[in-house]
Amino acid sequence: MKPLQMLTLTVIAAAAVAGACGGNPPPPPPPQPNADSIAMERARQDSMARADSIRRAMEEAERMRRQREADSLAALARATEAVKGMLATMIHFDFDRSNIRAEDAAILDSKIPLLQANPAVRVRISGHCDERGSDEYNLALGNRRAASAKRYLVDHGVDASRIDIVSYGEERPIAMGSDETAWSQNRRAEFEIVAGGDMLVQP
Amino acid sequence: MNGPRKNLTRPTARLLAAGVVTALSLGAPLTAVVAQDTSAIDRGVRIGIVYRPGVRPGFVALPVPTALDSVRTILARDLDFSDRFEMITLPASDTLREPQTRLNYPLYQALGADFAMGVVRRGDTVEVTVHDVTAGAVRRTLSAAVPDPGHPDFRQSLHRLADQVLQTTSGVPGTAATRVLFVQGSKVYLVDQDGADVRLVSSSDRQAMSPAWAPDGRQFAYMEFWDGKGQLFLHDMASGRRRPIAVTGRALDFTPAFSPDGHTLAFSRATEEGTDIYTIDVRDDCCLRRLTVGRFSDNLSPTYSPDGQRIAFVSTRSGVAQVYVMAADGTDQQLFAPFDYGVTGSSNAPEWSPDGRTVAFHRDIAGTLQVFVLEVRTGAVRQLTSVGRNQDPTWAPDSRHLAFVSDRAGYRQLWIIDIETGRIRPLLPQGGARLPAWSPQLPEHAIFTLLSGDR
Known part of the structure; x- marks a missing residue:
């Protein structure tokens, strides 16, 4: 800043101070309520504001709690659905066979931690066949397929008492038609949660 | 027995069946054979009923009045389904009606028949006459209570009758009533x-x-x-x-x-x-x-x-x-x-x-x-x-x-x-x-x- 400018600012400031202190008397103060009533009113307003903000805060907290709850319920439901879906994934078999194929072993492997993380879950495995074999023999074959799936799970640490097996032979096809596409879909084991499936957690 | 003969004659007989039947039944005199029960043959020599592959005894179900058509049809089909006979089909015609006890045996023999079956109704029973064509005689007459068509037991009672016919002609129990x-x-x-x-x-x-x-x-x-x-x-x-x-x-x-x-x-x-x-x-x-x-x-x-x-x-x-x-x-x-x-x-x-x-x-x-x-x-x-x-x-x-x-x-x-x-x-x-x-x-x-x- 240059010296001249500095001087000008100083003069203006001094004039302003002189103007404020001298000259006209101050206007009379407005009528004042007594000190007590002021305090009470202030306290009243303060308390209202406080109550209001508390209410708002509580509302907000409640809203957030609900949101969190909803979020977690949704998450839980999502988890439950995901676990159910993975537990329900079918496995398939070769014609007249009940051995577990490598890709189906992977499906069974993915069920094992889920079963262990949800110890209340009980599963029914049903074995199914395509239409080509003998009607009655297929009851035995379906049974062997279900038993084979169960044995795999039990061998990998799942409690045998949690798994039930049944066979439907060729009585419940999921794919109609008389070609390999339909047959290969029908040669399967299904996994149904029969108990403890309301709320499932992921491991 | 007569297997080889039949093998030769039957096709010819089949081809000519319709014409021959008509001609013979109208013109030929009936052979006078006294009716007799030849079932005694069952216990001795068997004639023409021993099954050999390719040679089955010929069987003809004789024509009947229209009212007995369903009866005849069921009996004939049962005997056909037994697969023990060569069933011979006659043209359906009233001119072929024959007395139940005296048949023109040479005619039916010429057609290749070993057995012929006549059916009559007497009241609530159906009477079946089994002719042994080869022997030229009635083999046996069977009768059974058969209700009217439409009755739930109508068919089954005829199936039982057919099984008796089979027993009489072949000596084996039938399966018509199963x-x-x-x-x-x-x-x-x-x-x-x-x-x-x-x-x-x-x-x-x-x-x-x-x-x-x-x-x-x-x-x-x-x-x-x-x-x-x-x-x-x-x-x-x-x-x-x-x-x-x-x-x-x-x-x-x-x-x-x-x-x-x-x-x-x-x-x-x-x-x-x-x-x-x-x-x-x-x-x-x-x-x-x-x-x-x-x-x-x-x-x-x-x-x-x-x-x-x-x-x-x-x-x-x-x-x-x-x-x-x-x-x-x-x-x-x-x-x-x-x-x-x-x-x-x-x-x-x-x-x-x-x-x-x-x-x-x-x-x-x-x-x-x-x-x-x-x-x-x-x-x-x-x-x-x-x-x-x-x-x-x-x-x-x-x-x-x-x-x-x-x-x-x-x-x-x-x-x-x-x-x-x-x-x-x-x-x-x-x-x-x-x-x-x-x-x-x-x-x-x-x-x-x-x-x-x-x-």
Whole structure:
């Protein structure tokens, strides 16, 4: 800043101070309520504001709690659905066979931690066949397929008492038609949660 | 005997049949032969009735008045379905009517007939005269009470009469009055062996399978799915009621089979260890016995030999299902129907013939199923079918006919094959029928309480 400018600012400031202190008397103060009533009113307003903000805060907290709850319920439901879906994934078999194929072993492997993380879950495995074999023999074959799936799970640490097996032979096809596409879909084991499936957690 | 002669003359006779019949019946004089019962021949020399492949006795059902058409048709069809005769068709004409006791025997002999059957109605009985054309005499006159057409017993009473005609002419019991149980959709049905009178038997909505007759023909066992388990039932034909077999239903119990005395029921039970054969006493619902110990192989589909001493069954012990046999107490288990390891396909659904000489089953041939018979004495296996997919054979009580499921006509339906001649006929035109069980000879006055189709 240059010296001249500095001087000008100083003069203006001094004039302003002189103007404020001298000259006209101050206007009379407005009528004042007594000190007590002021305090009470202030306290009243303060308390209202406080109550209001508390209410708002509580509302907000409640809203957030609900949101969190909803979020977690949704998450839980999502988890439950995901676990159910993975537990329900079918496995398939070769014609007249009940051995577990490598890709189906992977499906069974993915069920094992889920079963262990949800110890209340009980599963029914049903074995199914395509239409080509003998009607009655297929009851035995379906049974062997279900038993084979169960044995795999039990061998990998799942409690045998949690798994039930049944066979439907060729009585419940999921794919109609008389070609390999339909047959290969029908040669399967299904996994149904029969108990403890309301709320499932992921491991 | 006269086989070679017939082989020469019959085709000619067939070609000329219509013309010759008309000419002879109008112009030729009746041969004067005194009617006589020639049934004494049964006990001595047999004439013209001994079956040889390719040569069957000729049989002609004589024309009848229109009112008896249905009677004649049913009788003639039953005799045709016995596959023991060469049925000779005459042109239907009243000019061919003959007296019941005096036939123009040379005429019918010229047509190749060994037997002729006349039918008359006398009141509520139908009288059948069986002529021995070769002997030139009436062989026997049979009569039976036959109600009017439309009466529920009309057909069955004629079937019984046809069986008597067969007994008279061939000396063997017929199967015309027998019936076949089968499964369609989820239910069990019954049909006469000639395809008539299809009737619903079981009433449950659950999936029924594997009906199996009791040897007295008064009840049958079958299996039903109950929540993935198999419950066995005994269904009483007279009352139409059923009762669950107590020890079954907690596991998957299936393929029931009666012992020949009707006291024991063998069946298969599937558990986590595999499928094994058990027996129980069905009179007391007790005494469960295990006959096989599969250890993760399957043993199923038991079928008793008619003497009750042995049980043929299916086992996967070699890796592929094949037919084995054991003593009725489960001992002495051995292979029954020979097979080439790694080559022969899965073999299933064995049923021991009522005469004990053969076991019918089906075998996977190049991805489809065919009906086979195993000759018990020699162990020889013979393939009976080759067209389409053929499965689940069941024996008629004559041990000569088999009902089975075949898709040879485009969809699965029931067919019957005569294993002597290879002749095949459809039993049921409708599709979807499976798991047939041919009845034994049924009790003379069997009451069958049957459900109507809409129940």
